[in-house]
Each structure stands twice: as structure tokens, then as C-alpha cells.
Amino acid sequence: MAGATGDKPVRVGIIGAGAVSDYHHVPGIRLDPRATLTAVADTDPALLEKRKGEWGVSIASTDPLEIATHPEVDAVIIATPNFSHKPIALAAAAAGKHIMCEKPLGLNATEVQTMYEAARDAKVVHMTAFTYRFAPSMRYLRHLMKTGALGTPRHFRSQRFLDWPETSWGWRQYKDKAGAGDLYDMTIHRLDFALDLLGPIQRVCGSVARFAPRVTTPDGKPCEPSNVDDWSCLIGEFANGATGVWEGTTLAKGYNRDGFGHEWAEINGSEGSAVYRLHEPNCLLLGKTGSDLAGIDVPDEFLKAAGSPRDPRQGKPATVFRYDLIWEFISAIVEGRPAVPSFYDGLNAQIIADAVLESHEKRMWIDTPLAAV
Numbered sequence: 001m002a003g004a005t006g007d008k009p010v011r012v013g014i015i016g017a018g019a020v021s022d023y024h025h026v027p028g029i030r031l032d033p034r035a036t037l038t039a040v041a042d043t044d045p046a047l048l049e050k051r052k053g054e055w056g057v058s059i060a061s062t063d064p065l066e067i068a069t070h071p072e073v074d075a076v077i078i079a080t081p082n083f084s085h086k087p088i089a090l091a092a093a094a095a096g097k098h099i100m101c102e103k104p105l106g107l108n109a110t111e112v113q114t115m116y117e118a119a120r121d122a123k124v125v126h127m128t129a130f131t132y133r134f135a136p137s138m139r140y141l142r143h144l145m146k147t148g149a150l151g152t153p154r155h156f157r158s159q160r161f162l163d164w165p166e167t168s169w170g171w172r173q174y175k176d177k178a179g180a181g182d183l184y185d186m187t188i189h190r191l192d193f194a195l196d197l198l199g200p201i202q203r204v205c206g207s208v209a210r211f212a213p214r215v216t217t218p219d220g221k222p223c224e225p226s227n228v229d230d231w232s233c234l235i236g237e238f239a240n241g242a243t244g245v246w247e248g249t250t251l252a253k254g255y256n257r258d259g260f261g262h263e264w265a266e267i268n269g270s271e272g273s274a275v276y277r278l279h280e281p282n283c284l285l286l287g288k289t290g291s292d293l294a295g296i297d298v299p300d301e302f303l304k305a306a307g308s309p310r311d312p313r314q315g316k317p318a319t320v321f322r323y324d325l326i327w328e329f330i331s332a333i334v335e336g337r338p339a340v341p342s343f344y345d346g347l348n349a350q351i352i353a354d355a356v357l358e359s360h361e362k363r364m365w366i367d368t369p370l371a372a373v
């Protein structure tokens with residue numbers, strides 16, 4: 001297995017040099033003195049050349065597998081379209097590389113099961129990029145929930161409303177490339193919240209819909225219509241007796257909020273309610289019986305990952321917590337421990353997402369047991 005060690009920084013290869021790598025992962029690596037960006041792969045030669053210069057990387061290839069198995073790479077970040085995650089992850093695991101892979105891990109839970117088993121059996125660190133777990137108010141909400149401050153949890157509620165243009169989403173709007181639309185792109189993060197906060201979900205009943213045909217690219221060219229959802233919802237029953245309701249859409253006009261959209265994830269417990277909101281991630285709404293929800297500042301210890309040198313007061317709050325993903329990935333490698341959230345967490349979220357599609361198709365509730373460890 002590629003190591004991390006001693007005084008040598010972990011050599012990271014980024015596979016997929018598009019939007020999320022530039023927005024989250026490269027700034028995260030730059031902030032972490034224990035990591036260095038060594039290599040990059042992208043199938044688009046023009047973008048690859050541009051990123052080589054912008055990111056200052058010497059090893060570059062249009063072949064993702066070359067970087068996934070490169071001797072000068074210890075760890076890879078897979079940030080390519082969803083259909084390509086599995087072969088890259090399997091090659092990286094076989095070569096003993098630690099892997100952080102973007103969500104959704106694959107096109108369906110069967111693919112993801114194979115990825116999880118490969119990474120587990122290769123004994124590499126594996127991590128799913130469930131970004132919003134790292135938001136300060138989500139961290140604090142989790143703390144309140146786990147320490148009993150909210151009492152017995154009764155309801156989980158998640159809303160993710162975006163106001164996106166109705167032009168083409170590129171690869172994201174085709175089932176063979178993305179697996180699903182809003183459900184896999186957005187709602188899957190919120191399924192992960194729920195599993196992390198409240199534990200296993202026993203069964204779900206879900207529905208999806210597509211409203212926008214997306215037959216024009218943003219620069220006005222015609223394209224094949226979308227065949228994935230742009231709205232998804234479900235209700236679920238947790239093993240601990242709580243109930244959950246989730247809704248997501250990219251077509252909520254008027255919900256721009258500086259591009260961050262509306263996100264609301266809430267727990268109603270027997271002693272109180274707590275709400276995380278993406279657009280104000282350093283503030284948690286709290287409420288007790290007879291009072292109204294009111295904002296409180298997230299305590300300093302929850303504003304960033306423990307030990308990270310990041311200054312949480314710098315930059316846009318709804319952007320900068322995303323850099324903590326890398327801190328967690330590199331910490332797990334350096335400390336020789338599993339990363340959180342792992343591929344196992346990515347698999348369990350994917351099982352629920354797949355059950356939503358099945359429920360919609362069959363018009364019935366679907367049981368959703370956790371995957372075998």
C-alpha cells in the first residue's frame with residue numbers, strides 16, 4: 001500500500017480536473033502541509049494542459065488509470081462523471097492507493113458494493129466525498145443529537161431547493177452517465193446526513209419526477225433531452241422509531257441565495273429542535289417547547305476539522321468548510337485509521353437512493369437494510 005509517512009507529504013493525484021476539483025479539492029490540498037498535489041488526469045487534453053499550469057502539477061495524463069496506478073502517487077481523488085468512478089477506484093485499490101471518491105460512488109449500489117469490497121480488501125483508506133457533513137452547523141447539530149441535548153429524535157426533515165437554469169446539465173442529465181439526477185446529485189448527501197445522525201433507515205417510500213427537458217446547452221446548441229429526475233422525495237422510517245422526510249429540486253424559482261440555494265436539515269427531538277442551513281453554516285437554529293427557533297453561533301471547536309490550520313473566519317462560510325474533506329482524508333492516511341465518511345457510508349446512502357427509484361417504479365415501500373460490513 002502507498003504510504004504516508006514520516007516527514008514525507010502524501011502525494012495526491014487528482015483524477016477529473018473539472019469543477020469540484022478546482023473548487024474544493026485543490027484549495028484543500030494547498031491548506032494541508034501533510035499533502036502535495038503531484039499528478040492530474042483528465043480526458044479533456046485542453047483542460048488538462050490548463051490545470052497543469054494553474055495547479056502547478058508536473059505529472060499529467062489523459063489516461064485516468066495511468067494516474068490511478070502511478071508509482072509517484074500515494075492517494076487519489078476521483079472527481080470524474082459518475083459512470084467512470086468504478087473502474088478508476090478498482091484500479092487504484094489494486095495498486096494500493098488510498099482513495100477519496102466523489103459521490104455518488106457509482107451508478108447503482110451493486111457497483112458501489114464492488115468498490116467498497118475492493119478498497120476494504122486492499123486495506124487502503126477509502127472516503128466518500130459527502131461534503132456537507134463538514135459544515136460547521138451540521139457538525140454541531142450532530143454533537144447535540146449524539147449527546148442527547150435534543151432528547152429522543154422523532155423527525156428528520158431535509159429540503160434542498162436550487163434555482164438552476166433549465167439548460168443542459170451535460171453528463172449529469174443522462175442515466176447511463178449519472179445514474180440519476182437530483183436524487184444522486186443532491187438528495188444523496190441528505191440521506192447520508194440522516195444515516196449519520198439517526199442510524200439505519202428500515203424502509204422508504206419515494207418518488208422522482210422530471211420537468212425540464214434540457215434540450216439546449218448553455219451556449220444555445222441543441223442536445224439530447226434529459227432522462228433523469230430533477231425532483232426527488234421520500235419518506236422513511238428509522239430503526240430507532242424516528243420518521244424522516246426529504247425533498248430536493250433544482251427547479252425552485254427564487255431560491256438562488258448567492259448560488260448556494262436553500263438547504264434545511266432539521267431534527268425534532270422530544271426536548272428540542274435543531275436546524276442546519278447551508279447558506280448560514282456557522283449558525284444553528286435551536287428551539288424548545290413554547291419558544292421560536294432562534295439562531296446561535298456555532299462554537300469555535302466545531303468551525304473546522306480538529307487540528308486543521310484553516311482559519312474559519314476567512315472566505316465565504318458556505319464555501320470554505322468544503323476544504324476540510326481533504327484534511328479528514330489526509331489525517332486518516334497519516335494516522336493509519338479509517339476515513340469518515342467511508343465507502344461503506346457511500347454504499348449505505350446509495351442503497352437508500354436506489355430504493356427511492358425502485359419505490360417510484362413499483363409504487364410501494366422498499367426495505368433498506370444496511371450493507372454487510
Ligand SMILES: NC(=O)c1ccc[n+]([C@@H]2O[C@H](COP(=O)([O-])OP(=O)(O)OC[C@H]3O[C@@H](n4cnc5c(N)ncnc54)[C@H](O)[C@@H]3O)[C@@H](O)[C@H]2O)c1
Nearest residue numbers: 016017018019020042043044064079080084102103129131
Ligand atoms: N461533493 C460535492 O459536493 C460535489 C460537488 C460537485 C460535484 N461532485 C461530484 O464530483 C464529480 C465530478 O463533478 P464535476 O462537477 O466536477 O464535473 P465536471 O464535469 O465539471 O468535471 C468532470 C471532469 O472529469 C473529466 N472526465 C470525464 N471522464 C473522465 C475519465 N474517465 N477520466 C478522467 N477524467 C474524466 C471531464 O473532462 C471533466 O473535466 C461527480 O461525481 C459529481 O457528482 C460532488
